[in-house]
Amino acid sequence: MADVVEAVPVSLGALELLEPLRAALDGTGPAVLPVPFGQVAAPFPLEGWERGAALVITTSGSTGEPKSVLLSAPALRASATATHDRLGGPGRWLLALPATHIAGVQVLVRSLVAGHEPAVLDLAPGFRADAFADAAGPLLASPGRHYTALVPTQLARLLAEDVEVLRGFDGVLLGGAATPPTLLAAARDAGVRVVTTYGMSETAGGCVYDGVPLDGVRVRLSQGGLPAGRIELAGPTLALGYRGQRFADGWFRTGDLGRLGDDGVLEVLGRADDVIITGGENVPPALVERVISALPGVREVCVVGLPDAEWGQVVAAAVVPAGPPPSAEDVRSAVRTGVGRAAVPKRVVFVPELPTRGPGKVDRTAVARSFG
Known part of the structure; x- marks a missing residue:
């Protein structure tokens, strides 16, 4: 049981965290808090149930104040073991994400559980495709299974510049942000074994793969004002809680909306806070983005709500073209057919790229500000 949390400054090389994390997992060292290299953070004590923590991850605070998520060694191991079981067995990992985020830390945990240095x-x-290929080369030449984890922007770059190296991996976990359906289809058509993941720091990272929960993970939906519900998660990968706030009932109520198909596969519809209320109608941006991203000439899209005196909010779409873009009217027509009249963007702009935060997540607040 850990009595204290010690900050571990982590460079973009990340291996400074490996040994402290190993000690935290086996109980011979204190709980660790990864922080960016050069950042100073004083140790802080753990009290009561908090002493079960092996890892503390600070959330981004994008929807409020940052929180310290306390994860136990059993939860981290359960996540790593369930991931290997889903992918076909333990293997060797390439870390291509910052180790100050849960997705990066879990690559290290999986490596420790598998007994291989990443x-x-x-x-x-x-992030550069040639550097990724250089790092992957020796790994792919080693025996056994080979895995990595990426965010969609990294996958898109590798598909454009060096898809061959991706084909060498037995599994490419993809998370951190919503994946455009066209990008996912292009990767799979190219022979890349992509597995989409859904999860967060509070669930020790991804806990639903390709819409199906990992072994032991449970998913339910609470009722909402849409033909969907708030996603709630439980199981062995769940965090102990936030610092000073325990998850007492065994369930974590996410901020995301989802719906379950007849086959039980979870479809994530985006954050509940992002739902646009326009003229009294609820419009989940993810549904609009899915339609627009499927249009020829669209690489990425972000849909946001903008304040409007008449409608309350209006739907606005920022589109990153891939070659000749569709017209604004083509965008509106596709949304009208695919989602409904209320979801049609009243404003459509074409931009060279979308602003991001954290490990490749689109910064919706910055996108909304860009409309002026």
Whole structure:
């Protein structure tokens, strides 16, 4: 049981965290808090149930104040083991994400559980396809199964510049942000074994793969004002709680909306806070984005609600073209047919890229500000 949390400054090479994390998992060292290299954070004590923590991850605070998520060693191991079981067995991992985020930390945990030191992509110069290939080469030449985890922007770049290296992996976990259906289809058509993941720091990272919960993970939906509900998660990967706030009933109520198909597969519809209320109608941006991203000439899209005196909010779409873009009217027509009249964007702009935060997540607040 850990009595204290110690901050571990983590460079973009990330291996400084490996040994402290190993000690925290086996109980021979204190709980660890990964922080960006150069950041100073004083140790802080754990009290009562908090002493079960092995890892503390600070949330981004994008929807409020940042929170310290306390994860136990059993939860981290359960996540790693269930991931390996789903992918076909333990293997060797390439870390291509920051280890100050749960997705990056879990690559290290899976490596420790599998008994192999991970390969690490140095992200200091930014993500580059050639550097990814260089880091992957020795790993893919080693025996056994090979895995990595990416965000959609990384996948898109690798598909454009070096898809061959991706084909060498037995599994490519994809999370951190919504994946455009066209990107996912292109990757799979190219022979890349992509597995989409849904989860967060509070669930030790991804806990639903390709819409299906990992072994032991439970999913339910609370009722909402849409033909969907708030996603709630439980199971062995769940965090103990936030610092000073225990998850007492065994369930974590996410901020995301979802719906379950007849086959039990979960479809994530985006954050409940992002739902646009226009003229009294509720419009989930994810449904609009799905339709627009399927249009020829669209690489990425972000749909937001803008304040409006008449409608309350209006739907607005920022589109990143891939070659000749569709016209604004083509965008509106597709949404009208695919989602409904209330969801039609009243404003459509074409931009060279979308602003991001954290590990590849689109910054919706910055997108909304860009409309002026």
